Structure formats: structure tokens, C-alpha cells
Amino acid sequence: MATTTETHAMRRAIALSARALGATAPNPVVGCVILDTAGEIVGEGWHRKAGGPHAEVHALRAAGEAARGGTAVVTLEPCNHTGRTGPCAQALIEAGVSRVVHAVSDPSPAASGGAATLRAAGVDVESGLLAEEAEAVNVAWLTSVRRRRPYVRWKYAATLDGRIAAADGSSRWITSAESREDVHRLRAEADAVVVGSGTLLADDPHLAVRGIRDAVQPLRVVVDSRARVTGEARVLDGAAPTLIAVSKDADTAHLPGVDVVRLPYAPDSAPGLDVSALLAELHTRGVRSVLLEGGPTLAGAFVAAGAVDAVVGYIAPALLGAGRNALGDAGISTIAQALRLDVTDVARLGPDLRITAVPAAPAADPIAPTAAQEL
Known part of the structure; x- marks a missing residue:
């Protein structure tokens, strides 16, 4: 059983991972x-x-000989394969640690098995310490491994009555400077930022991270089935990499030198491009987390495809009464089909509220037998 010292160390390791x-x-x-x-x-x-170098290697280098006979506390099961770096399980064995405590078991087929390797070498191994906290920080990567697609966080800014723009189309600025600053944090934590052509043509967003030191710029992705983007769009300014997703028959002659991917249309006569195909393409490109900043049409397509893992809503204390809704057609026609969410966080940002929520787990079927009953 993990000690209090190991629990404190795990909380520190989780903070380091973030x-x-x-x-x-x-x-x-x-x-x-x-x-x-x-x-x-x-x-x-x-x-x-x-x-x-992986986290264990950095920590072992800092510890030196003091690691011998000690304990390694790590947020993810030490890897067991050789890629661009060597296996961390072997590095821990060679350093002479006597115990390894990890929070989350590695679900990836290529890298899992580190715990078994450590045990075979006589190292005491414990798993599951603060697993929920460690999973929350690493949720994007874990989702990508388990679902074979990037983790998708949909972000929007709206008035208290759910409008993201006024009747005349104006939307700058619905929320406060504090909320807009926080959005740059979300961008910095994402591997890709995705918008639709409607948002691009209406707002000409830049989508790059600003105000965060040493941030790795995410891939800027525009879902533009008819290739309406022009070379003057700010997303093509070179400040960050950009990908334009178009239909297979779109004319892209006006976009020389631009990274373009051709995707199929959505199935079942739904509007726009196939969301699953887009996410599969991004996953192939190494994207593990997506910040969806598109307008209501694209957001509705992602919700309809079951491809929204978290929602972050910035709610301003203002009313418009008319204008664009935050979410478009999501294939929901009756209250029974509503996508129910669990609120995981509520924070005050200046005058605004930031509400974070995730899809609620489906209710258990009271008629279906439990696993214990089946046994």
C-alpha cells in the first residue's frame, strides 16, 4: 500500500506532467x-x-546514485519498448530502484508491460495511486489510445441566453479579456485547433497562441469543403502550421503550397465533411488533442458524430434575444435524445463564468444483468 510520502510525491509528479x-x-x-x-x-x-528523454530518465539523471534502493513515483506505467528512446522500465532497473509506484497502467500495445518487466527483475511495483487525478491530466493521450482518434474539447463563448453573435452578425467581444486569455491556454494545451469555413469567412480568426511563453503552436485546421478560403486569410500567415480540409472534388488551384487534405462528405446526407474521417486524418498526423472552436454548424456535426469529449462554455452576463445559437443541428429531435452532461468545473473569469462539462455516462439498464449476475 502506498505511503503518505508516496502520495505527496505522486501529486507532485502529476503537477510536473501538466x-x-x-x-x-x-x-x-x-x-x-x-x-x-x-x-x-x-x-x-x-x-x-x-x-x-522520458520523465523517468530526467528524474533518474537528477537523482544519480541516490536513486539506488529508492522509489520511483510516476504518473504512467514505465514504458517497455524501444522507440526514439530506450525503455524506461529497463532504465529504472539499471538505476537500482527497489520500488515503482505508478498511477495509470499504459493502455498502448506497443509500450505496455513495463510493470511486468520490473516485477520480473525483483522490483516491487504498485499501480493505481491517484489514478483519477493522473488520468485527468493525461486524458487526451489516453482517449487517443483507447478510441483511436484525438480527444475533442469543444469551446464556445456565448451570452446568458445562448447567443454567440448578435442578429447583425457582430460578436466582438461577447466575453471578457479574462475569458479570451484563458482560451489561449486551451489552445496551448491542444495539438490542433479546428474551425469551419463559416467562422473563417465571418471572423478571419488567427487561431495561434498568444501571450503564453514557449507555447508550441497547435496545427490550425480549417474544415472548408468547397475550399472557399483565400490566400489572404490570417490562418495562412505562417505563424503556425495550417491544414485545410476540403472535399474530394474541391478546386484548390488558388491555394498553391498550402497543406490540403481531401476528405469524403459526411454519411447519410449530413452536411459537410465526414467528422470521423477528419479525426482519423489528424490522428495519423500525430494529433492527440483537438480544440474545436468552430461555429454552430461544425459543432453540431461533431456532436452528431459522437465526437465531443468535453465542453468548455464561456458564459457572459449579457442578453441578445436574437442571433446565432451556440450549437446547430446535432441530429437531436426530441428531449429524450439530449446529450446530457456532467459539470466538472465552474470558474469565475472576470465577469464571466467558465463551465466545463463532459458527456454523462449512460444510465445502466435496470433490466440487463450485472457482470456479477452473469458470472
Whole structure:
């Protein structure tokens, strides 16, 4: 059973892992703390970028000989494969640690098995310490492994009556400077920012991260089935990489040198491009987390496709009474089909509220037998 010292060390490791959000794709964010035989912290580290040393290696280097006989506390099961770096399980064995405590087991087929390797070498291994907290920080990568698509966070800004623009189309600024600053944090934590052609043509957004030091710029993605974007659009200014997703028959002759991907239309006569195909393409490109900033039409398409993992709504204390709704047609025609959400956080940002929610787990079927009953 984990000690109080190990629990404190795990909380520190989780905090360290969060420092690299948005910078490690296609790898996970991981933090590690090394305790010596007396339970004192002698080394810390976190995975900073793909291709660089893993968290355990950084921490072991900092600890040196003090790691021998000590404990490694790490947010994710140490990897067991050789890629651009060597296996962390072997590095821990060679460093002479006697115990490894990890929060989350690695679900990826290529890298899992580190715990078994450590145990086979005589290392005491414990898993599951603060697993929920560690999963929350690493949710994008874990989702990408489990669902084979990027984690999608839909962000919108609206008035208290749910309008994202006035009747004349004006929308700057519905929310406060504090809320807009927080959006840049979300962008910095994402591997890609996605908008639709309607948002692009109406607002000409830049979509790059501003005001955050050393932020890795996310891929800017425009879903533009008819290739209406022009070379003057701000997303093509070179400040960050940009991808334009168009239909297979779109004319892109006016976009020389622009990274373009051709995708099929949505199935079942739904408008726009196939959301699943878009996410599969982004996953292939190493994107593990997506910030969806598109307007109501694109947001509705993602909701209809079951591809929204979290919602972040910035709600301003203002009323418009008319104008564009935050969410368009999502294939929901009756109250019974409503996508129910669990609120996970509410914060005050200047005059606004930021509400974070995730899709609620489906209610258990009272008629269906439980796993225990089936046994």
C-alpha cells in the first residue's frame, strides 16, 4: 500500500506532467519523482517533447546514485519498448530502484508491460495511486489510445441566453479579456485547433497562441469543403502550421503550397465533411488533442458524430434575444435524445463564468444483468 510520502510525491509528479500539455504529441504527458531510501525527493522530471528523454530518465539523471534502493513515483506505467528512446522500465532497473509506484497502467500495445518487466527483475511495483487525478491530466493521450482518434474539447463563448453573435452578425467581444486569455491556454494545451469555413469567412480568426511563453503552436485546421478560403486569410500567415480540409472534388488551384487534405462528405446526407474521417486524418498526423472552436454548424456535426469529449462554455452576463445559437443541428429531435452532461468545473473569469462539462455516462439498464449476475 502506498505511503503518505508516496502520495505527496505522486501529486507532485502529476503537477510536473501538466507542464508539458500541448508539447508532447504523439506521446503522453508524464511526470516522475524519485525518492531515496529515506523518502526524500532526490530527482524530478517530466516528458517535455516527443523524441526527448522520458520523465523517468530526467528524474533518474537528477537523482544519480541516490536513486539506488529508492522509489520511483510516476504518473504512467514505465514504458517497455524501444522507440526514439530506450525503455524506461529497463532504465529504472539499471538505476537500482527497489520500488515503482505508478498511477495509470499504459493502455498502448506497443509500450505496455513495463510493470511486468520490473516485477520480473525483483522490483516491487504498485499501480493505481491517484489514478483519477493522473488520468485527468493525461486524458487526451489516453482517449487517443483507447478510441483511436484525438480527444475533442469543444469551446464556445456565448451570452446568458445562448447567443454567440448578435442578429447583425457582430460578436466582438461577447466575453471578457479574462475569458479570451484563458482560451489561449486551451489552445496551448491542444495539438490542433479546428474551425469551419463559416467562422473563417465571418471572423478571419488567427487561431495561434498568444501571450503564453514557449507555447508550441497547435496545427490550425480549417474544415472548408468547397475550399472557399483565400490566400489572404490570417490562418495562412505562417505563424503556425495550417491544414485545410476540403472535399474530394474541391478546386484548390488558388491555394498553391498550402497543406490540403481531401476528405469524403459526411454519411447519410449530413452536411459537410465526414467528422470521423477528419479525426482519423489528424490522428495519423500525430494529433492527440483537438480544440474545436468552430461555429454552430461544425459543432453540431461533431456532436452528431459522437465526437465531443468535453465542453468548455464561456458564459457572459449579457442578453441578445436574437442571433446565432451556440450549437446547430446535432441530429437531436426530441428531449429524450439530449446529450446530457456532467459539470466538472465552474470558474469565475472576470465577469464571466467558465463551465466545463463532459458527456454523462449512460444510465445502466435496470433490466440487463450485472457482470456479477452473469458470472
